[in-house]
Amino acid sequence: MESFIRIYGVDKKICDRLIKYHKLNTEYKKELITSFSKDIKESVDVEFYNSSKDKTILDFFEILSANISKYLTEFQIKYPVITEFTNLIQHYPKNGGFKIYHYENGSFSTSHIKFVYMLYLNDVKDGGTHFKYQDITLEAKKGNLVIWPADFTHTHKGVISKTKEKYIVTGWFRMRQLP
Secondary structure (H helix, E strand, C coil): CCCCCEEEECCHHHHHHHHHHHHHCCCCEEECCCCCCCCCEECEEEEEECCCCCHHHHHHHHHHHHHHHHHHHHCCCCCCEEECCEEEEEEECCCCEECCCECCCCCHHHCCEEEEEEEECCCEEEEEEEECCCCEEEEECCCEEEEEECCHHHCEEEECCCCCCEEEEEEEEEECCCC
């Protein structure tokens, strides 16, 4: 059965630049950016925005745009998409992560989200992402950009590493209104 999960390769240099952006950022850094407890999600998140002028973020958006275009073309999806206003670079410490199953458009405020993206920024052999209904576990491999549908069909959670910290970039796509 088709999983609708796709993995695209990204130059590892952009991964290093995004980790550096996370480490140096003070303006948009938030511990536990969500209202969840550490039993649900434990991370330090840095927000970045579609309107950013930062070279690293602009380079990442260019790569992301090329890969979502491949995804949409493969599945013959005709409507244009754009990333949500807020995107995240997340740092999960050892034993940290998004620990419960969830999906991305599971509330009224997120019901417009159509697709999810996630870029693993470092290798974590005992960490990754598990998709419940596809029974697929992805290992966190530096440079793997994953795109999948945001619906309940793609309920997932983090694979929590007891030995390594993990960095990812994540965000969401919504339909773009045409002029």
